[in-house]
Amino acid sequence: MHAVAVLGHGVVGSGVVELILSRGETLRERTREDIFVKRILDIRDFSHLSYAGLFTGKIDDILDDPEIEIVVEVMGGLSPAFEYVREALLKGKSVVTSNKELVAEKGAQLLGLARERGVKLLFEASVGGGIPLIRTLHQSLVADDLVEIAGVLNGTTNFILTRMIQSKMTFEDALCLAREKGFAEADPSADIEGLDTCRKICILASMACGKNVSPQNVKTEGITGVTPKDALYARSAGYVIKLLGEVRTAGPGGSRVSVGPALVPEASPLGCVCDEFNAILIRGKITGDILISGRGAGKEPTAGAVIGDIVQCVLDSKAPPTLFWSEEESELADFSALEERRYLRIEGKEAAKAAREAFGGDLSFLPGQDKTVGEEAFLTPPMTEAALCEALERLKDCRVLGKIRVRG
Amino acid sequence: MHAVAVLGHGVVGSGVVELILSRGETLRERTREDIFVKRILDIRDFSHLSYAGLFTGKIDDILDDPEIEIVVEVMGGLSPAFEYVREALLKGKSVVTSNKELVAEKGAQLLGLARERGVKLLFEASVGGGIPLIRTLHQSLVADDLVEIAGVLNGTTNFILTRMIQSKMTFEDALCLAREKGFAEADPSADIEGLDTCRKICILASMACGKNVSPQNVKTEGITGVTPKDALYARSAGYVIKLLGEVRTAGPGGSRVSVGPALVPEASPLGCVCDEFNAILIRGKITGDILISGRGAGKEPTAGAVIGDIVQCVLDSKAPPTLFWSEEESELADFSALEERRYLRIEGKEAAKAAREAFGGDLSFLPGQDKTVGEEAFLTPPMTEAALCEALERLKDCRVLGKIRVRG
Numbered sequence: 001m002h003a004v005a006v007l008g009h010g011v012v013g014s015g016v017v018e019l020i021l022s023r024g025e026t027l028r029e030r031t032r033e034d035i036f037v038k039r040i041l042d043i044r045d046f047s048h049l050s051y052a053g054l055f056t057g058k059i060d061d062i063l064d065d066p067e068i069e070i071v072v073e074v075m076g077g078l079s080p081a082f083e084y085v086r087e088a089l090l091k092g093k094s095v096v097t098s099n100k101e102l103v104a105e106k107g108a109q110l111l112g113l114a115r116e117r118g119v120k121l122l123f124e125a126s127v128g129g130g131i132p133l134i135r136t137l138h139q140s141l142v143a144d145d146l147v148e149i150a151g152v153l154n155g156t157t158n159f160i161l162t163r164m165i166q167s168k169m170t171f172e173d174a175l176c177l178a179r180e181k182g183f184a185e186a187d188p189s190a191d192i193e194g195l196d197t198c199r200k201i202c203i204l205a206s207m208a209c210g211k212n213v214s215p216q217n218v219k220t221e222g223i224t225g226v227t228p229k230d231a232l233y234a235r236s237a238g239y240v241i242k243l244l245g246e247v248r249t250a251g252p253g254g255s256r257v258s259v260g261p262a263l264v265p266e267a268s269p270l271g272c273v274c275d276e277f278n279a280i281l282i283r284g285k286i287t288g289d290i291l292i293s294g295r296g297a298g299k300e301p302t303a304g305a306v307i308g309d310i311v312q313c314v315l316d317s318k319a320p321p322t323l324f325w326s327e328e329e330s331e332l333a334d335f336s337a338l339e340e341r342r343y344l345r346i347e348g349k350e351a352a353k354a355a356r357e358a359f360g361g362d363l364s365f366l367p368g369q370d371k372t373v374g375e376e377a378f379l380t381p382p383m384t385e386a387a388l389c390e391a392l393e394r395l396k397d398c399r400v401l402g403k404i405r406v407r408g
Numbered sequence: 409m410h411a412v413a414v415l416g417h418g419v420v421g422s423g424v425v426e427l428i429l430s431r432g433e434t435l436r437e438r439t440r441e442d443i444f445v446k447r448i449l450d451i452r453d454f455s456h457l458s459y460a461g462l463f464t465g466k467i468d469d470i471l472d473d474p475e476i477e478i479v480v481e482v483m484g485g486l487s488p489a490f491e492y493v494r495e496a497l498l499k500g501k502s503v504v505t506s507n508k509e510l511v512a513e514k515g516a517q518l519l520g521l522a523r524e525r526g527v528k529l530l531f532e533a534s535v536g537g538g539i540p541l542i543r544t545l546h547q548s549l550v551a552d553d554l555v556e557i558a559g560v561l562n563g564t565t566n567f568i569l570t571r572m573i574q575s576k577m578t579f580e581d582a583l584c585l586a587r588e589k590g591f592a593e594a595d596p597s598a599d600i601e602g603l604d605t606c607r608k609i610c611i612l613a614s615m616a617c618g619k620n621v622s623p624q625n626v627k628t629e630g631i632t633g634v635t636p637k638d639a640l641y642a643r644s645a646g647y648v649i650k651l652l653g654e655v656r657t658a659g660p661g662g663s664r665v666s667v668g669p670a671l672v673p674e675a676s677p678l679g680c681v682c683d684e685f686n687a688i689l690i691r692g693k694i695t696g697d698i699l700i701s702g703r704g705a706g707k708e709p710t711a712g713a714v715i716g717d718i719v720q721c722v723l724d725s726k727a728p729p730t731l732f733w734s735e736e737e738s739e740l741a742d743f744s745a746l747e748e749r750r751y752l753r754i755e756g757k758e759a760a761k762a763a764r765e766a767f768g769g770d771l772s773f774l775p776g777q778d779k780t781v782g783e784e785a786f787l788t789p790p791m792t793e794a795a796l797c798e799a800l801e802r803l804k805d806c807r808v809l810g811k812i813r814v815r816g
Binding site: 289 | 427434539540552675701
């Protein structure tokens, strides 16, 4: 008998409780273990539910109950989630969480505590909903040397960008449609400004580096500056625009971690990931590229991922050693030395000529320019940020309307 | 200290030994366990190797050594691999294998033995090389209800089909190119006739069904009948041709398991998987679709998957309960009741008219017909195999040149 407590009876929390209730028999059959929900922490009134008797408003009813073996934290936010999880670990309970903010900000500390107490802290549901990204990555990390991680990790922005590309919608219209379909929250700023992707890539980067990567140290750009015009130009050259979270390990001076829009070849594995789907590309020295994709959100998939972690708590006696990183902050390389191609859209008198003068001859101009306004779009050769700045200074009488890196 | 013995020093076997030797320190750091190769079974002369002292020609040197905890079987073939693995399990050793023939034919028996003796039999490398297909599937199986598995599981045939589609090569030329690039063996018949895919889908189907699915019970068709013309017609309608292994569970009368070429939408997740890449789509009731793809073969990726399994043997004390199926044979539904669309290519006088008369009006004729020879290609409405046969009998004065199902 393994007693579980669920902190928070929101979308994911109710999904977890319902899954354990409705699939208890199946779970028992498959795992040969008995898993049940003993307590649910939520101060709201759920007296109409068949399992109303399980609710409590007091965290101590859970923390002080020695029978409760696993605490599922699905409240979201940093406080009081952090304090509750910390206490649970201190009391020798394993914790399963879907809270990406908590794992990104406090993961190192909590994982250290879990290791010290010989319990587990699992967080599959915190990145990619029901897609087993964390599991696939930590398996890769055991036998392989990780070269790169690149992920489309936010369904809201991928939906918006896909609609801008495929249906030529404006950002605002696409956001409205995302809201209608339930893919965007009332306040979508964490999504569209890249913070959500940043938290997720920080979790993956911390795993990959073995040391903490804090969201505040990661250069993060959202998609609010991307226009349908940019999407159209990009497509004319065989690219789509994706909001990517990326980690490149083993560079000089440390790993590179970044979040921002990028031009990705349309026919590439990440270019194929459309609408609300998420995907992650894991490039290992031994295994080469592995891509894993699916719906990255939703009540049932996320709750399913939580159940998977609960089962792992019950079945595996040892915590996966690669599902860990230390509190020491990772040394991150700065990007200024990195040579990358850029997509640029400029406006001005004789823009093409000005661009050639500023960047040299080796430019790929994209078809479909709006000549009436003197607009040009082109791809630069690979160049550093400093070289780009210099070239932009040389770009006389032109205004830069769009600037997006090209994933090489 | 965990002693490993490797049976067979071929491509994969030497890869496993080299990885353990070259990455021993890293493995130790990451797993906090000490894994080393104690013995290698191979009768050939490897006296030039730095680790020549590890070789033996006698299996009993391995089976009778109580220090050897894990036996890695990478010999291939059924005999003596089966006898050796059986003995190893009987002696209380865990076994890791990359041998798909062994797992497809004898998996149930060996898994039963492993469970009885409290040891593990892991086989990640038997399907999809370094891509963690088995792991992802068995995780899905714990918390989810599996609806469908569909996989591009053979790199050789996917490479050939991709070249036929993208470069308009004939089957023979594409096969030659695959051989040149090392993607096809001297005798490619197991690949191109679908047997390799059949063994792999049987392993996945057995896991999904919990009961054995024998290769001899699965309708298997290869790709030797596919022509560049079919590829061209398919593409004109937005499809590509893939050799698929498929499992559909929970149908009336049992699961459906099949291997054969199919038209797949070009822009779909499986349609995007090109060249020597493999992919598997896992459709769960809770999680929805998960796609995982990567290079499905090669010395290093396959050896990496074996190392991953070795690490799991060392770290996890309990065998994953869903990595098991019973010896009882799965009840498989026959396909005759299944309504599917078909792609047909026919030749004859007034072929279009004949087709309309035989199949009714609801046909999608594909552009690009070679009118000079009276050829027509079209997609039928969804129909059963029996209805198709009846319609084909009504198809007067026409010869059927191509017939491929459309994945719906």
